[in-house]
Amino acid sequence: MRNRDGFASDHARHGSPARAVGAAAAWRSALAAAILAALSASPALGWSDRTHTLIAQEAVERLPEPLRGLLSDEGRLKRLQESATAPDLRSKRGLPQYSPGEKPKHYLDIDAITDEAQPFAKFPRDRAAAEKQFGPEAFTLHGSVPWAAAGALDALADAMTGGRTDDIFRAAGDLAHYAADVHMPFHSTKNHDGQLTGNNGLHRAIEIGLVHRYLDSYYRAEIRKDRYDLPLVEDPTGRLFDWLIAACARQKPILEAETAARTKANYNPAQHTDDLDNPESERAKPYYAALKQELEARGSPEAAAMREASGHVAELLYTAWVRAGKPLALTPAPPEPAEQPVSPQLWLALLAAGMVLVLLWPRRRPSR
Numbered sequence: 001m002r003n004r005d006g007f008a009s010d011h012a013r014h015g016s017p018a019r020a021v022g023a024a025a026a027w028r029s030a031l032a033a034a035i036l037a038a039l040s041a042s043p044a045l046g047w048s049d050r051t052h053t054l055i056a057q058e059a060v061e062r063l064p065e066p067l068r069g070l071l072s073d074e075g076r077l078k079r080l081q082e083s084a085t086a087p088d089l090r091s092k093r094g095l096p097q098y099s100p101g102e103k104p105k106h107y108l109d110i111d112a113i114t115d116e117a118q119p120f121a122k123f124p125r126d127r128a129a130a131e132k133q134f135g136p137e138a139f140t141l142h143g144s145v146p147w148a149a150a151g152a153l154d155a156l157a158d159a160m161t162g163g164r165t166d167d168i169f170r171a172a173g174d175l176a177h178y179a180a181d182v183h184m185p186f187h188s189t190k191n192h193d194g195q196l197t198g199n200n201g202l203h204r205a206i207e208i209g210l211v212h213r214y215l216d217s218y219y220r221a222e223i224r225k226d227r228y229d230l231p232l233v234e235d236p237t238g239r240l241f242d243w244l245i246a247a248c249a250r251q252k253p254i255l256e257a258e259t260a261a262r263t264k265a266n267y268n269p270a271q272h273t274d275d276l277d278n279p280e281s282e283r284a285k286p287y288y289a290a291l292k293q294e295l296e297a298r299g300s301p302e303a304a305a306m307r308e309a310s311g312h313v314a315e316l317l318y319t320a321w322v323r324a325g326k327p328l329a330l331t332p333a334p335p336e337p338a339e340q341p342v343s344p345q346l347w348l349a350l351l352a353a354g355m356v357l358v359l360l361w362p363r364r365r366p367s368r
């Protein structure tokens with residue numbers, strides 16, 4: 001029942017069923033396999049498609065009415081979820097959607113830029129100030145995700161104000177994506193795949209392998225906990241940095257849990273990438289079971305990251321809507337037809353017609 005859960009872009013990851021009927025189908029299968037192989041060989045760029053669609057869905061669930069109603073019907077939610085996975089497609093070379101300059105919008109490896117220790121209190125939140133201090137190339141190299149999310153918020157408020165539906169979905173998808181990426185604990189460190197601490201392969205083990213195996217635990221329970229009344233986000237860039245720094249604090253327990261799991265199961269996820277999306281793999285089962293258990297023993301920091309991402313994406317969507325003046329529709333109502341004043345010529349014509357009617361009206365003879 002995936003469609004009901006809105007996993008709109010799963011097919012992009014899973015590919016088409018391998019029922020080759022004829023050469024064309026075989027070619028298509030080969031092409032799909034090649035694309036999948038290329039995607040899985042490329043460095044991970046954030047939560048997986050599935051996690052992004054889940055976070056977007058839960059964010060919509062958290063919105064107050066009437067905004068929730070504007071985004072929650074099946075067609076609109078699906079469109080939002082597809083928009084929320086589009087930024088990753090724009091970041092992958094070789095795909096038709098590829099857009100140069102997209103990739104750094106998904107992360108900010110803050111510890112690659114500054115020697116300052118967590119919580120990076122002195123790191124400038126303002127982009128111009130940060131570029132002045134570290135040079136603009138630091139942010140094309142090491143990422144710019146908080147500013148990408150803040151820019152998407154501005155674009156969304158603007159599109160909502162103008163009632164430009166296509167722009168609304170594009171900006172809302174960008175916002176949901178970048179703001180969710182801010183929460184991914186390995187989007188804010190040069191140790192993004194655990195490669196500096198002997199945890200190679202950790203990134204996708206967490207975001208794909210684990211989520212796909214424990215979908216019910218994450219989506220039906222963890223992500224939905226702690227719904228709250230959404231505040232207006234007064235300083236989006238400042239808050240996005242706060243959230244990114246909170247994500248940094250989750251790196252340590254996740255690294256420790258992963259080390260314990262790989263030791264216990266004697267399994268290296270970097271060597272078995274074909275297991276990621278295959279929950280049936282017997283070889284991988286002990287590792288993922290141990291990883292889940294070790295994470296739970298540390299308060300499930302990965303689940304907290306997804307949950308907070310959902311709540312914060314909702315806060316930002318809500319803020320854009322309030323900024324836009326709380327529109328009651330995503331497309332402006334068509335203008336009311338202006339009342340046509342009756343012209344003097346029409347009055348004269350009506351008068352003339354009336355006179356003709358009076359003159360020609362058959363007179364009734366008085367009855368006897």
Ligand SMILES: [Zn+2]
Nearest residue numbers: 045046106181
């Ligand atoms: Zn991303």
